[in-house]
Amino acid sequence: MDVLRFQSISRRKFVTGGLAAGILLPATFALSREVTKEIHELQPGEFTWHADRQPEGPVAVVVSIPEQLVHVYRNGVRIAVSTCSTGKPGHSTPTGVFVVLQKDKHHRSSTYNNAPMPNMNRLTWSGIALHAGKLPGYPASHGCVRLPLEFSERLFGITHLGTPVIISGSHSDPWELVHPGMVLSGYAEHEFEEVVASLEDKKHPKDWQEAESYPVTSVIASSSDRQIMMIENGEVLSEGRLTVEGDYPLGSHVFVLNGVHGNARGMHWKAISHNTDADGTFQPEERAIRRVQADDDFIAEMQRRMHPGMVLVLTDAPLHPDTRSGKDFVIMS
Secondary structure (H helix, E strand, O other): OOOOOOOOOOHHHHHOOOOOOOOOOOHHHOOOEEOOOOHHHOOOOEEEEOHHHOOOOOEEEEEEOOOOEEEEEEOOEEEEEEEOEOEOOOOOOOOEEEEOOEEEEEEEOOOOOOOEEEEEEEOOOOOOEEEEOOOOOOOOEOOOEEEOHHHHHHHHHHOOOOOEEEEEOOOOOOEEEEEEEOOOOOOOHHHHHHHHHHHOOOOOOOOOOHHHHOOOEEEEEEOOOOEEEEEEOOEEEEEEEEEEOOOOOOOOEEEEEEEEEOOOOEEEEEEEEOOOOOOOOOOOHHHHHHOEEEOHHHHHHHHHHOOOOOEEEEEOOOOOHHHOOOOOOEEEO
16 A cells, blocks of 8 residues: 555645544554664664754655665754665665655555555655555565654654655765855855855745745756756756766765855755765765856856755756656656
8 A cells, every 4th residue: 555646636735734634544553663772773663753953954864775764864963763664576665866745644545445644745746655554574565665653743744845855775874065155156256145145034944834835946967968957846947057077977966955154155065865985986975066067047046046955966867857757856766
């Protein structure tokens, strides 16, 4: 009961909780327990939650398929870890970079006998989502990421449309990065003041309802086809040309904008996924981000919409429509 089918329901209906306010859950959802343990000791259905470690800031979710764990970061600090169950053989969970496209607290499957999928964060229109479900201790879903019920409810409360979700074959902690000047452009003295001014009245949305009137912006830059695009809530707003220094790969990198860093006179980013450079294939984030530059028209549009919480993705995957389905923001590894 993990494949979702899109049903035409207005965004406002999701925001106001227009679906049924309560549903009966099967016994398979009963195993859900917050514990105080080392991460490697977590048993199926168990999770840790320490939101007080970082009460504010951008949220990012990292799903590690080998670990069968979900790591939640806020402002670059890990605040929660949970056991999960990803796709079973023949129904594998896709790896890559996603954002939350839709939220439904009381979702029911249109494919599997109206089965409940509480606290659903949709990642693709074709059927991949985070939601509460049975956790047998191994990959067992039809592609979705099943979570403990209580954990899924807490996670639902802090995600919003546009929250980045990285599903990967490995996991590493995020770290801070300060980029001089306006990212994706050559440094100019005046641009720092311009960006600072543009950010003064902007704050990261506290929750996904606020993101309705103040959407989270995602920018994806591809070295494969030398293209860059800007997306808000699944809609492509702008596309432009990308210049990449050198003919070797960038790797896959995900950043969240914290704001400005006055002392360094640059943008303060949090890198939320990190490639090892063991075989020399991938570039560290600080090297990769300095290799890319967008055209002036795109930079102007991006600066106009730039805000704390904006997501920036660098990838070697092409942005051709064949790599996406519908309005999915999906970069397949």
